[in-house]
Amino acid sequence: MSDPLADDPRTATVASGESISLSDSHKKVLLQELGVGEAVRSVYHDGWGYAVLTGKGLLLFRNLLAPKVTRVTGPLRILRSAYGMFNSVEILVEGKPHKLHGSKLDPTGEFLEAAGRLLPPGSPLRPGGGKRTSTWIRRHPVSVVVMAAAALVAGLSGPGQPDAVARGGTDHAAVVPDFRGASLVTAAATARLGSWRVAAADASSAYRTVSASQADWRVCFQNPSPGERARPYNGTLTFYAVPEAEPCPSQLDGTRRVVMPDLVGERFDAASRTLAALGLDRVTPFHAHTGQRLDDRRQSLADWQVCRQQPEAGIEVPVTTQVDLWLIGPDASCTAPSPKPKPKPKPKSESAPGSQATSQPKPRTQPSRDSASDGGTSGGSGDGSWDDGSSGSSDGTSGGSGTGSGVDFGQFCSPIGATATTSDGRPAKCFMGKDGAARWGYRSG
Incomplete structure (x- = not known):
């Protein structure tokens, strides 16, 4: 468990x-x-x-x-x-x-x-303090009368007269110096010269063990605060410090803050160790070219180079900050362009006139037979095959103009009413079809 x-x-x-x-x-x-x-x-x-x-x-x-x-x-x-x-x-x-x-x-x-x-030795907060005071009063009645008379005289004295009793009570209290920003070792030595007892603690929420003789640490806060009056001989001055390379937190026991190091050009394993030493353990790697997130569990990124980082170097950040690193593989350049994907093949189009490629011929459709305009005789009633008019001869088959021979039923013709003879000797006449196109049809008379 x-x-x-x-x-x-x-x-x-x-x-x-x-x-x-x-x-x-x-x-x-x-x-x-x-x-x-x-x-x-x-x-x-x-x-x-x-x-x-x-x-x-x-x-x-x-x-x-x-x-x-x-x-x-x-x-x-x-x-x-x-x-x-x-x-x-x-x-x-x-x-x-x-x-x-x-x-x-x-x-x-x-x-x-x-x-x-x-607590000072004479503090009334100490257990039995009130009992000891009453006992002292009973045993020293004369002293009590003298003290009461002195207090009465002090109360009757004018505002310009010095209060000897009050002044004598504060002579032993000292103004607490301001040690913030000073080296912890220097601050502790100076405080001890002033008869203070010294204690040290971590100023951040990391709660690291700190000694007053800790080198390379800096004071961020202190207790008692600067400017207070206190008696050093029975008090402790506590310094709250952080390493000198580390910024002070915004408040006592606040989140640790560190200066973001410059990691560009470093190998990923070295950059990770640097961040871990500062307490920045939330690191996400990305590919420098594609921007895709990298998984260190699937591939080793130790030798990859850092090309960019976020946050940038020199910025103060809390240790809870997410750090993003853009990496590139060994022997690759951070500035190299990203590989372009292969272009997709263009769809095939119909070949242009004059090109060698030929398109498949469209299947020929059987046109409807048109009735003759001069007598109602159906065009193309002969046994000749219908054609789309793409072929013909100079003797009348290409256009059907006038009278010619060698035409086929169903071929386009012009003008309407022209006559001709088919290749097998049957009479033909140019009729207007229902689709609005003139074609050769059988001439019945």
């Missing part, structure tokens, strides 16, 4: 990299609780329960038999950084401390510290 966490892209990383194993019921509840695109970064033990850190906060699982989820939105309230043999990180949720530990992907709690802020 397959692991549902391994099959889901939001949990695939922890399914393969974490040593903590969740029960089937916990896995089902976790997948139901995760939002669209909310990837899991690490899993921790939380007493008898579990804690799951995502890009949008922390999920606490209670009740081992029927898991229930409590969602804790950031920033997390950290009571104590990693300590002890388990490197536990103690956080505060609804006034109750939780000790989280045991993550293989986050063994020292860097992810947790990057997602939260350390």
Whole structure:
């Protein structure tokens, strides 16, 4: 049976990299609780329960038999950084401390510290803070009276008088510098000189493991934000960074963006490796001449050359972008014209006059016999065969004009009324037929 966490892209990383194993019921509840695109970064033990850190906060699982989820939105309230043999990180949720530990992907709690802020030692949010304050007041009544009198004097002082008490309370707070755009190594070193504790995390949704000493990374975001007032000696400054060759995402935990490389002229296998290293794994090859999609499963495209690409080189694109490559086979030119299809043979037409080819003669049709115009005698009543008038002789057979001999019944004739003799000696006369054409017919008298 397959692991549902391994099959889901939001949990695939922890399914393969974490040593903590969740029960089937916990896995089902976790997948139901995760939002669209909310990837899991690490899993921790939380007493008898579990804690799951995502890009949008922390999920606490209670009740081992029927898991229930409590969602804790950031920033997390950290009571104590990693300590002890388990490197536990103690956080505060609804006034109750939780000790989280045991993550293989986050063994020292860097992810947790990057997602939260350390509460100052005197913060009233810390458990028992109010009780300790009341106890101190009972034990130091004189000091309380003095402080109250000082506050009263400060309240009665004019607007132009300096507030010594307030000024003294802010002397230790510093304005947080702006490290955005700086090298991660330089920013971390500078922050440590200012007494800050430093943590680093991936600024994109890739959630790559980042160390504050990571070379060739650049700061995109930071927490606390630039310009805020904070006390460095009890706070953590978290840098969210990406590799220097990679553009910063538009927002924290946003989709990774990369610069499209120039692949024209590269072999397809080398271009594919370059794209895969950048996280661009949606690649479609096309034939450079025909534009048809190529199937690498049916033919090897490793040695094919890239002629064109989309998007073009130098453009910033998210890693979810579809990349199209137009390829040409080995030893072929990208600029060569596409092969033209063979022309279809033209249909045969009737031969022109004077050509050697001869068309098949049309079958001769038997014309109707016309009645004679001079006496009603039917033309062509003799036993001569009908002809289409295509042949004849100079003595009257070609036109039938006047009186001639050697004509055949059915031949065309002219003029109407002319007489002639057939080749077998019978009398013939030129009659007008029903079809409007004059032909030789038998002359009865």
